[in-house]
Amino acid sequence: MHPTSELYDSLRIAFEHFNCSLFDSKLEKVIFTVQRQKGVMGYFAPDRWGNIKGKKCHEIAINPSYIANSRLIEVMQTLVHEMVHCWQYRFGSPGRLYYHNKEWAYKMIEIGLMPSSTGEPGGNITGQHMGDYIIEGGQFLKSFSSLETDKNFQLKWIDRKSLPRLFDPIIANPDAVTDIQVEDSSIDFAFLTQNPEVSSVLELPLVAHNVETDNVVFADTMPENFIYQDVAKRKTRYRYICPSCDVKIYGKAKLNVRCDDCDQVFEYGESEG
Numbered sequence: 001m002h003p004t005s006e007l008y009d010s011l012r013i014a015f016e017h018f019n020c021s022l023f024d025s026k027l028e029k030v031i032f033t034v035q036r037q038k039g040v041m042g043y044f045a046p047d048r049w050g051n052i053k054g055k056k057c058h059e060i061a062i063n064p065s066y067i068a069n070s071r072l073i074e075v076m077q078t079l080v081h082e083m084v085h086c087w088q089y090r091f092g093s094p095g096r097l098y099y100h101n102k103e104w105a106y107k108m109i110e111i112g113l114m115p116s117s118t119g120e121p122g123g124n125i126t127g128q129h130m131g132d133y134i135i136e137g138g139q140f141l142k143s144f145s146s147l148e149t150d151k152n153f154q155l156k157w158i159d160r161k162s163l164p165r166l167f168d169p170i171i172a173n174p175d176a177v178t179d180i181q182v183e184d185s186s187i188d189f190a191f192l193t194q195n196p197e198v199s200s201v202l203e204l205p206l207v208a209h210n211v212e213t214d215n216v217v218f219a220d221t222m223p224e225n226f227i228y229q230d231v232a233k234r235k236t237r238y239r240y241i242c243p244s245c246d247v248k249i250y251g252k253a254k255l256n257v258r259c260d261d262c263d264q265v266f267e268y269g270e271s272e273g
Helices: 003-023 072-091 102-111 139-148 189-194 196-202
Strands: 030-034 042-050 056-062 113-116 131-135 170-173 207-210 237-241 248-251 267-272
Touching (some): 003 056, 003 072, 042 072, 072 102, 072 113, 072 139, 131 139
Parallel strands (some): 030 056, 131 170
Antiparallel strands (some): 113 131, 170 207
């Protein structure tokens, strides 16, 4: 098989696996791309592609620069995060530009990933720039375990020029609904407690730990000096977005600025070099 086909076929197989196990095979087919946009593991772009007959297709991008220093579970976690955006675009109501709203958060919890602004227990479950962690006993972890043991699946091509990993995978269970921090005051806690898929994971005792150390990163499985490390560019400016009109400004970290037109505080967006 051609190397290009092997690279994208791995992503396609993973997508189809999670689509079946987590989304009842309801997601539309997407076009995969690899994009070296520093600071993000991946993104979802709705209707980004079109063919000569006018048919549209969504895009899910995966950043290859972080794969070598990551574990397979982190790459798949990123893929499923973007698949939830794909689900929301088709069946729900996405938030404004870059905003992760409560509908997205509920779906993430349902399929086994807890949204968190910090990527760890205790972070907001809604917001502009969001990470997530794995819910122990949740559907994602079960589905990943099945995929991981499939001898026909593996990421066969790895970018040899690698950036340091963005996060360590964490598996945890929130100990109670009231411990979840929310940025959106309209979060429906009744829904969280009444939805069986969600409440079943929220009622478990708090258990937080890193993924097992014997689950090595890709670079550890390759010949010595095969992977060469890129140096992450120091972040010098940060993007802030008005939550009402989506106007963007750029500046140093931890700015406290307000939009005079909307009388809204600018929200922290994605950092840039």
